Amino acid sequence: MIYFTGSLLGGLSNDIFMMIVSRIIQGIGLAMFPVAFAIIREKFSNEKLAIGQGIFTAAFSAGAAIGLGLGATIVEYFSWHMTFLSIVPLLVILLIVVVRLVRIDSEKLVSRIPGSIDISGTLLLVCVVSTFLVGLTLLPNSISDPNSNQNSLILALFMTSIALLPIFILTQRKAQYAILDLDLMKDPILLPVNVLIMTIGITFFIIYQTLPILIQSPSRLGFGGGPISTASVQLPFMILSFVISVLSGFLISRIGNIKPTLTGSILSTFGFFLLLSTIHLR
Secondary structure (H helix, E strand, O other): OHHHHHHHHHHOOOOHHHHHHHHHHHHHHOOHHHHHHHHHHHHOOOOOHHHHHHHHHHHHHHHHHHHHHHHHHHHHHOOHHHHHHOOHHHHHHHHHHHHHHOOOOHHHHHHHOOOOOOHHHHHHHHHHHHHHHHHHHHHHHHHHOOOOOOHHHHHHHHHHHHHHHHHHHHHHHHOOOOOOOHHHHOOOOHHHHHHHHHHHHHHHHHHHHHHHHHHHOOOOOOOOOOHHHHHHHHHHHHHHHHHHHHHHHHHHHHHOOHHHHHHHHHHHHHHHHHHHHHHHHO
């Protein structure tokens, strides 16, 4: 319902403020994904857990692949507003399916809740991340225009984020039911994996966001393409992500997670350097 509201507002947006609000609401609605992983963890045995998570991730990639083609076509021949409004009927259908078919044992659910929600930690984390991201978003304007009046605002946002970070860590150490287990973050097995995922995730999102700009920029700066050209470049990634997500679940269940992780990291690094060389030659 929350994601439906955000999508509807996005389709009706006429200014950047309304668009930001709609995207915030959509982001809140997308918080259902961790719940989905928790359901998979609950319903699948340890032997089949990797397969269930792989299939779920593949469904996400498949939807992204379909959405790229359809979204680019809608933008090309209709308008960007329709990219939001076109999914509203589908969201209505999904809402009806969830209401009619999804059943939750409330007593069982309540019995597994360890305690109260860490409200202060959650709000602090939101403030730390939000101030940093807003400052990072405004930073290019400051670089391109050193005399911009946003310099003080950007500095204040970064300083606020830095100042709130140790406060957040302190609250997590004292909270009875912290949203972030700091001891778990220092685990010798999980720490390298988290660093690897964060590094690849940062690189992936940087490339994913900048590729459309490169493709649609004028020929001297980019390739002079349109939305459909952008989707054509992004589509192979999503298709392979869909295929590998399915296969990885079965591979991990048979040979463990070390070899697939190393192989994926090496291939991703090679792909990043290949893309860099292509842009450099351009």
